[in-house]
Amino acid sequence: QQQVKQSPQSLIVQKGGIPIINCAYENTAFDYFPWYQQFPGKGPALLIAIRPDVSEKKEGRFTISFNKSAKQFSLHIMDSQPGDSATYFCAASIGLGTGANNLFFGTGTRLTVIP
Amino acid sequence: DSGVTQTPKHLITATGQRVTLRCSPRSGDLSVYWYQQSLDQGLQFLIQYYNGEERAKGNILERFSAQQFPDLHSELNLSSLELGDSALYFCASKGRNTGELFFGEGSRLTVL
Numbered sequence: 001q002q003q004v005k006q007s008p009q010s011l012i013v014q015k016g017g018i019p020i021i022n023c024a025y026e027n028t029a030f031d032y033f034p035w036y037q038q039f040p041g042k043g044p045a046l047l048i049a050i051r052p053d054v055s056e057k058k059e060g061r062f063t064i065s066f067n068k069s070a071k072q073f074s075l076h077i078m079d080s081q082p083g084d085s086a087t088y089f090c091a092a093s094i095g096l097g098t099g100a101n102n103l104f105f106g107t108g109t110r111l112t113v114i115p
Numbered sequence: 116d117s118g119v120t121q122t123p124k125h126l127i128t129a130t131g132q133r134v135t136l137r138c139s140p141r142s143g144d145l146s147v148y149w150y151q152q153s154l155d156q157g158l159q160f161l162i163q164y165y166n167g168e169e170r171a172k173g174n175i176l177e178r179f180s181a182q183q184f185p186d187l188h189s190e191l192n193l194s195s196l197e198l199g200d201s202a203l204y205f206c207a208s209k210g211r212n213t214g215e216l217f218f219g220e221g222s223r224l225t226v227l
Contacts, residue, residue: 032214043117043205043218089158093214102171103216107157
């Protein structure tokens with residue numbers, strides 16, 4: 001069973017567009033929601049993360065919107081650039097500390113930004 | 116560079132064979148995670164170790180096993196390999212005081 005559901009599977013936008021990637025979860029115990037970015041041939045790397053006590057977090061051109069009641073969160077990329085072309089994974093976990101608190105990943109969204 | 120080292124980067128082998136993938140976590144990190152990434156399958160959690168002890172198991176097949184050694188490096192052993200085991204295998208270590216996972220560049224396994 002997929003703990004975190006992610007959509008769309010792939011996304012193509014023009015440079016300057018605002019791609020939006022959506023994720024949904026069921027486990028209300030999740031309290032940490034990161035997004036990872038993966039370039040071809042590389043491992044995923046943390047992009048931005050949010051805790052459920054805020055509804056929005058911005059870091060540069062990347063924004064996470066969080067809707068606790070709907071159990072959904074999304075990534076928006078403002079003024080997208082060809083260099084943003086990558087696969088994006090949402091994830092969720094319980095807590096941050098050591099122990100068996102896994103990160104459950106979504107299935108990934110392959111983003112292509114056309115120049 | 117994440118600081119997590121994985122070897123080998125590429126591995127081609129035949130069905131029925133056994134391989135070992137190696138991972139060195141970031142200096143100071145005690146947790147090691149193994150993930151499998153198949154085409155269109157996302158990141159599937161396999162197993163987690165913390166300071167030498169197994170802490171969590173995911174969708175890891177019985178043909179697969181792992182361990183973490185006293186120097187904190189970890190090995191993932193894959194045996195009786197099947198065509199469907201062809202995938203990218205990632206190792207990650209977790210920062211001590213953050214939830215961030217630092218991934219290696221992966222080991223690409225091809226089973227022919």
